[in-house]
Amino acid sequence: MQSNKPTESELQILQILWEFGPSSVRYVNDKLNDTREVGYTTTLKIMQIMSDKDLVSRDTTQRTHIYSSHVSEDHTQQNLLSSFINSAFRGSATKLVMQALGTDKATTEELQEIKDLIAKIEKTKS
Amino acid sequence: MQSNKPTESELQILQILWEFGPSSVRYVNDKLNDTREVGYTTTLKIMQIMSDKDLVSRDTTQRTHIYSSHVSEDHTQQNLLSSFINSAFRGSATKLVMQALGTDKATTEELQEIKDLIAKIEKTKS
DNA sequence: AAGTATATACGAATAACTTCGTAGTTGCAA
DNA sequence: TTGCAACTACGAAGTTATTCGTATATACTT
Numbered sequence: 001m002q003s004n005k006p007t008e009s010e011l012q013i014l015q016i017l018w019e020f021g022p023s024s025v026r027y028v029n030d031k032l033n034d035t036r037e038v039g040y041t042t043t044l045k046i047m048q049i050m051s052d053k054d055l056v057s058r059d060t061t062q063r064t065h066i067y068s069s070h071v072s073e074d075h076t077q078q079n080l081l082s083s084f085i086n087s088a089f090r091g092s093a094t095k096l097v098m099q100a101l102g103t104d105k106a107t108t109e110e111l112q113e114i115k116d117l118i119a120k121i122e123k124t125k126s
Numbered sequence: 127m128q129s130n131k132p133t134e135s136e137l138q139i140l141q142i143l144w145e146f147g148p149s150s151v152r153y154v155n156d157k158l159n160d161t162r163e164v165g166y167t168t169t170l171k172i173m174q175i176m177s178d179k180d181l182v183s184r185d186t187t188q189r190t191h192i193y194s195s196h197v198s199e200d201h202t203q204q205n206l207l208s209s210f211i212n213s214a215f216r217g218s219a220t221k222l223v224m225q226a227l228g229t230d231k232a233t234t235e236e237l238q239e240i241k242d243l244i245a246k247i248e249k250t251k252s
Numbered sequence: 253a254a255g256t257a258t259a260t261a262c263g264a265a266t267a268a269c270t271t272c273g274t275a276g277t278t279g280c281a282a
Numbered sequence: 283t284t285g286c287a288a289c290t291a292c293g294a295a296g297t298t299a300t301t302c303g304t305a306t307a308t309a310c311t312t
Contacts, residue, residue, distance in 0.1 A: 007269060011213055019216075026288080042271050044290070049269095063278060063289060074225075080214045081225055087137055088206045090145075093230035094240065097223050099200075099207055101243055104219035108251060111244055114220065117227055118237055125234060133299060152258080168301050170260070175299090189259060189308060 004053055005079065006071075009046050014076065017056065017069040024064050130179055131205065132197075135172050140202065143182065143195040150190045 006014055016031045017023060029043040047067055050056045059066040089096045106114075132140055142157045143149060155169040173193055176182045185192040215222045232240075 008213065009270070015216060025290090038270095039272060040288095041273080041290090045272085045292090046270075048291080060290095065290075077214055077221075077225055078229065080210075081222065082229070084206075084210050084214075085226070087134060088203055088210075090141060093226045094232050094236040095203075096207065097226050097230075097240055098243060099203055100211070100219045100223050100226075101240070101247065103204065103208070104223075106220050106247070108248070110220040111248060114223055114227070115241070115244060117224060118241060121227065121232070122234070122237060135300070151260090164300095165302055166258095167260090167303075171262085171302085172300075174261080186260095191260075 004055065005083070006050075006055055006076065010050055010055060011076075011080075013043070013047060013050065014055065014069055014071070014073075017067065018073045022059075022066050022068040024066055026064070028067070130181065131209065132176075132181055132202065136176055136181060137202075137206075139169070139173060139176065140181065140195055140197070140199075143193065144199045148185075148192050148194040150192055152190070154193070 012032060013028055016028050020027070020031070025040070025044045025047055028047065029038065029040050032038050032043060047056065047058075051058050051067070054070055056067045057070045058068070085091060085093050085096055101114075138158060139154055142154050146153070146157070151166070151170045151173055154173065155164065155166050158164050158169060173182065173184075177184050177193070180196055182193045183196045184194070211217060211219050211222055227240075
């Protein structure tokens with residue numbers, strides 16, 4: 001069970017590892033630099049810290065270490081979400097959902113998915 | 127237009143101002159202490175900073191200053207939400223909604239509200 | 253009027269996170 | 283085999299946010 005909340009920088013790195021799989025520091029740093037400027041050793045340092053915290057594991061058998069996410073995207077999102085709901089929406093997930101739907105340009109398919117989920121939830125309520 | 131992101135502490139204070147309306151530092155500090163221990167001058171300092179940032183306005187005509195939120199709850203939530211969706215859900219509001227619904231114990235009424243909203247959105251799509 | 257309680261202001265310590273310089277190692281290419 | 287490129291490790295500076303001690307002013311109570 002992993003409940004350690006990643007910091008903003010750590011989360012950005014996790015996103016990359018989730019999307020592209022196990023990667024070197026160089027690769028992650030390049031991806032980060034697609035969106036913002038950040039030095040190589042900065043990325044290295046943060047990934048080392050993440051390794052200490054067990055947010056990632058690393059393979060050090062080669063000179064170039066390969067890092068893998070050690071926490072699942074779903075669990076991490078779930079943790080972040082629940083603390084976000086508490087801090088920003090006073091605990092009301094429904095309020096958050098309403099706001100998110102209100103401004104999102106969800107596709108028809110996505111709306112259908114959501115409706116299906118709601119139907120499923122309603123079923124368990126009876 | 128106010129897009130300055132409040133910090134965690136500032137947000138807690140805003141929540142209190144939103145819920146109870148214009149308040150003194152003493153009042154806010156007491157409310158904060160319902161959930162966590164925090165010194166009076168700490169709360170004072172943060173509220174002064176918030177005043178500098180224009181997150182709150184204050185009435186200083188009396189010895190006991192009265193602080194009011196200067197940003198709306200909805201707008202603030204909207205800002206926080208959109209940056210949260212980007213940082214934690216790679217921009218997918220739908221994914222967030224699905225996760226939020228998945229673990230929330232929404233009441234039947236709330237689910238109905240959400241369904242109504244979806245219906246309304248679908249209508250604008252045709 | 254004196255003493256106590258309650259305010260604000262402000263500077264500085266602490267803490268958490270980010271950033272980067274520098275040193276040292278290893279591999280590769282001329 | 284020398285020199286350059288790319289890697290890790292590490293310490294320390296920089297940044298932002300939080301916390302609180304202390305000074306000072308104002309009101310209330312007896």
